[in-house]
Amino acid sequence: xxxxxxxxxxxxxGMIKSILALGHADVAEAGDGKTALQLYSTYKPDWVLMDLSxxxxxxxxxxxxxxxxxxxxxxxLVTDQDxxxxxxxxxxxxxxxxxxxENLFQELARTQFLPSQTRTKP
Numbered sequence: 175x176x177x178x179x180x181x182x183x184x185x186x187x188g189m190i191k192s193i194l195a196l197g198h199a200d201v202a203e204a205g206d207g208k209t210a211l212q213l214y215s216t217y218k219p220d221w222v223l224m225d226l227s228x229x230x231x232x233x234x235x236x237x238x239x240x241x242x243x244x245x246x247x248x249x250x251l252v253t254d255q256d257x258x259x260x261x262x263x264x265x266x267x268x269x270x271x272x273x274x275x276e277n278l279f280q281e282l283a284r285t286q287f288l289p290s291q292t293r294t295k296p
Contacts, residue, residue: 175197175198175199175200175220175221176199176200176201176202176217176218176219176220176221177194177199177200177201177202177219177220177221177222177223178201178202178203178204178210178213178214178217178219178221178222178223178224179191179194179201179202179203179204179222179223179224180203180204180205180206180207180209180210180222180223180224180225180228180233180236181203181205181224181225181228181252182205182206182225182227182228182229183225184203184205186225186275187203187205189278190223190252190278190282191203193278193279193282194282202217202219206228206229206230206231207228207229207230207231207232207233207235207236207239208230208231210222210224210236210240211236211239211240211243214240214244214247215243215244220248221248221249221250222240222247222248222249222250223250223252223273224236224237224249224250224251224252225251225252225253226251226252226253226255226260227253233251233252233253233269234251234263234264234267234269235267237249237251237264237267237268237269238267238268240268241267241268245268247268248270249268249269249270250269250270250271250272250273251264251269251271251272251273252272252273252274252275252278253272253273253274253275254274254275254276256272256274260272
């Protein structure tokens with residue numbers, strides 16, 4: 175599986191990359207929305223894990239732009255915020271879901287990002 179991780183924090187990108195390596199994912203990284211938009215076209219990831227708070231364009235703006243050009247894009251927003259309003263805006267922008275940073279490993283382990291033997295039970 176190919177995953178594009180978009181976050182301004184290189185340490186967090188590295189942590190996510192390490193977690194995804196447990197599932198043998200091929201991971202590309204972008205530090206901002208503009209780079210993510212450019213990289214998506216050439217890398218063609220199966221999934222995009224994108225921080226909501228990016229410099230320049232936020233994750234919602236990047237999601238909207240990606241979905242316009244690549245309606246098949248599967249995008250999950252990663253954030254430290256949680257609200258029904260945010261989840262609604264994420265859906266409206268075209269994101270498939272929202273993951274909280276504070277539970278990121280558990281969230282990744284419960285999803286298809288990791289193989290079944292490393293997944294946790296809900």
